[in-house]
Amino acid sequence: MQNLRVTIFQVDQVWEDKAANYSLYKALFEKMTDADLVLLPELFNTGFSMNTKDNAEEWTSSEGIDFLKFWAKKRDTAIYTSLMIREGDKNYNRGVFVFPNGLIEYYDKRKLFTLSGEQQHFASGKKETIISYLGWNINLQICYDLRFPELCRNRFINDQAAYDLLLYIANWPEKRIEHWTTLLKARAIENQAYVIGANRTGLDGNGLFYSGASVAIDPGGKVLLPSNNNQVVHSYELFLETLEENRLFFPFVKDS
Secondary structure, eight states: OOOEEEEEEEOOOOTTOHHHHHHHHHHHHHHOOOOSEEEOOSSTTTOSOOOHHHHOEETTSOHHHHHHHHHHHHTTOEEEEEEEEEETTEEEEEEEEEOTTSOEEEEEOSSOOGGGTGGGTOOOOOSOOEEEETTEEEEEEEGGGGGOGGGGOOOEETTEESOSEEEEEOOOOGGGHHHHHHHHHHHHHHHTSEEEEEOOEEEOTTSOEEEOOOEEEOTTSOEESOOOSSSEEEEEEEOHHHHHHHHHHOOTTTTO
8 A cells, every 4th residue: 555646626617518628627637747546526527517418428438438548548547536427217427436547436426416406317326335546445425425424434344444535526616615624524534534525616507606625634634735716736645654543543433
């Protein structure tokens, strides 16, 4: 297990314009410094739209996934984000973790945002997804999942924590941004894991404003380089030693 270099693309997504969003991300991938993992906001190529009719992509032939695979391979990095996926007769807000070699693990958002009617357009996921990458066990989450701590309760299995890093990709509006920052910090402390939240900026097609506040938080609740409301690329290094020391001296999860 090694230290992990993580980069967040905090961007002003273009509403339901995939080509424009691909162009935006392309420029960022070309300029970024080396990273082990890159996070893009929720529904990276459309914004938080409910227009599945025009924007959902088939799971077996997705232009969005092909785009992510290309850049994962080219920059030798893993990528985590979500997009609208159609599988059979259902649509999902599907999180995809793309490995540098092109393999994919996925997570379907379990808590759909009823205030926006998300449940009328997407089917909810039914299971937790924890993946292993570079020795780190990583729990995949999406936006509204953050409000439900039971979805990500950490635990020890054979003297090993179930996960080390908790990822949230989001379109979380500015008017509830205090909830975002507070809950991310709580998830880190209660689960003794690193937590990263990747949010968008700008105005969406529904008139909601997003102020970013993407952030990385260590297992003790310390905020690492909080971001502002600008379109920005932020990079962090997650230290294995910090994780191990926190769990050694404060065995809260082990005692639960």
